[in-house]
Amino acid sequence: MLRIAVPNKGSLSEAATDMLRESGYRQRSSSHDLVLSDPDNDVEFFYLRPRDIAVYVGSGTLDVGLTGRDLLLDSGAQAQEILPLGFGRSTFRFAAPPGVAGSVADLGGLRVATSYAGLLERHLAGHDVQADIVRLDGAVESSVGLGVADVVADVVQTGSTLKAAGLAVFGDPILESEAVLIRRTDAEDDPAVGVLTRRLQGVLTARRYVMMDYDVRVELVEKACALTPGLESPTVSPLHDKGWVAVRSMVPRATTNQVMDDLYDLGARAILVTDIHACRL
Numbered sequence: 281m282l283r284i285a286v287p288n289k290g291s292l293s294e295a296a297t298d299m300l301r302e303s304g305y306r307q308r309s310s311s312h313d314l315v316l317s318d319p320d321n322d323v324e325f326f327y328l329r330p331r332d333i334a335v336y337v338g339s340g341t342l343d344v345g346l347t348g349r350d351l352l353l354d355s356g357a358q359a360q361e362i363l364p365l366g367f368g369r370s371t372f373r374f375a376a377p378p379g380v381a382g383s384v385a386d387l388g389g390l391r392v393a394t395s396y397a398g399l400l401e402r403h404l405a406g407h408d409v410q411a412d413i414v415r416l417d418g419a420v421e422s423s424v425g426l427g428v429a430d431v432v433a434d435v436v437q438t439g440s441t442l443k444a445a446g447l448a449v450f451g452d453p454i455l456e457s458e459a460v461l462i463r464r465t466d467a468e469d470d471p472a473v474g475v476l477t478r479r480l481q482g483v484l485t486a487r488r489y490v491m492m493d494y495d496v497r498v499e500l501v502e503k504a505c506a507l508t509p510g511l512e513s514p515t516v517s518p519l520h521d522k523g524w525v526a527v528r529s530m531v532p533r534a535t536t537n538q539v540m541d542d543l544y545d546l547g548a549r550a551i552l553v554t555d556i557h558a559c560r561l
């Protein structure tokens with residue numbers, strides 16, 4: 281039975297369970313449940329703090345887990361990313377009151393507050409900078425105003441928490457993070473992990489693409505297919521009127537309207553877009 285770690289709280293929790301549900305797995309019905317068995321799919325889910333997930337997976341106690349890239353790297357666990365999951369995006373950045381520092385090189389001798397000490401330690405060492413790391417559990421932005429730190433290194437999404445604390449980001453982003461599927465670094469190939477990965481990839485594809493159908497005159501089909509190349513190649517089917525064909529192709533969701541406009545300008549008609557509910561590529 282495949283043992284899977286899932287965030288039980290925090291920013292990643294709901295999106296992670298939604299994605300697993302869309303992948304055809306049972307999920308817990310109460311946020312108090314810590315374990316859920318899904319015998320039909322031969323998997324068991326363990327709902328754990330996202331920060332702890334890399335530790336369980338790195339030690340081999342659990343086979344795979346969903347967590348944040350920043351949390352994985354911060355933990356230093358013997359675990360690696362096998363699939364980025366496209367949610368829980370954030371940036372890990374330095375911030376301070378304006379004028380305190382302009383780049384990581386200015387941090388020597390300053391106090392830097394963070395709840396990602398492992399990540400910060402390695403970043404500072406990589407830049408040969410010696411700063412005092414102030415380890416906090418959360419609400420890191422308050423540390424400067426309260427006088428325990430000069431600078432913070434923290435998760436930024438919209439930036440509104442930083443702004444409210446009178447801080448501004450500086451320097452290059454330390455890390456771009458998102459939710460990722462992880463497994464132990466030296467784990468042997470496991471077909472059950474392959475199945476889970478393909479299911480999650482299917483959800484990602486269904487979210488990123490739409491199915492587009494349209495009719496176009498035969499002499500324009502090459503130009504139309506260049507606009508909608510699909511993943512492998514579009515399906516082109518004959519119509520009763522020999523001068524026309526029907527084309528079906530997957531199109532990136534973000535480009536849907538631009539592609540429809542371009543197809544229409546080319547002369548395509550009856551352009552229809554439908555959602556993809558599930559797929560295996």
Ligand SMILES: Nc1ncnc2c1ncn2[C@@H]1O[C@H](COP(=O)(O)OP(=O)(O)OP(=O)(O)O)[C@@H](O)[C@H]1O
Pocket residue numbers: 289290291292330331347348349350351368369370418435436437438457458
């Ligand atoms: N706005 C956000 N705030 C915090 N973490 C975020 C945000 N957006 C994405 N994340 C990601 O969520 C993970 C943090 O998980 P965590 O459970 O600590 O969330 P949290 O919202 O900080 O919860 P809590 O503060 O209740 O512990 C990290 O991978 C982080 O990059």
Ligand SMILES: O=P(O)(O)OC[C@H]1O[C@H](OP(=O)(O)OP(=O)(O)O)[C@H](O)[C@@H]1O
Pocket residue numbers: 417418419420421434435436437438439440441442
């Ligand atoms: O850029 P923003 O959209 O404002 O989001 C980023 C903030 O959200 C998180 O805090 P959270 O609510 O998780 O509290 P915590 O710091 O106590 O973990 C994170 O630690 C930042 O403080």
Ligand SMILES: [Mg+2]
Pocket residue numbers: 418
């Ligand atoms: Mg938090």
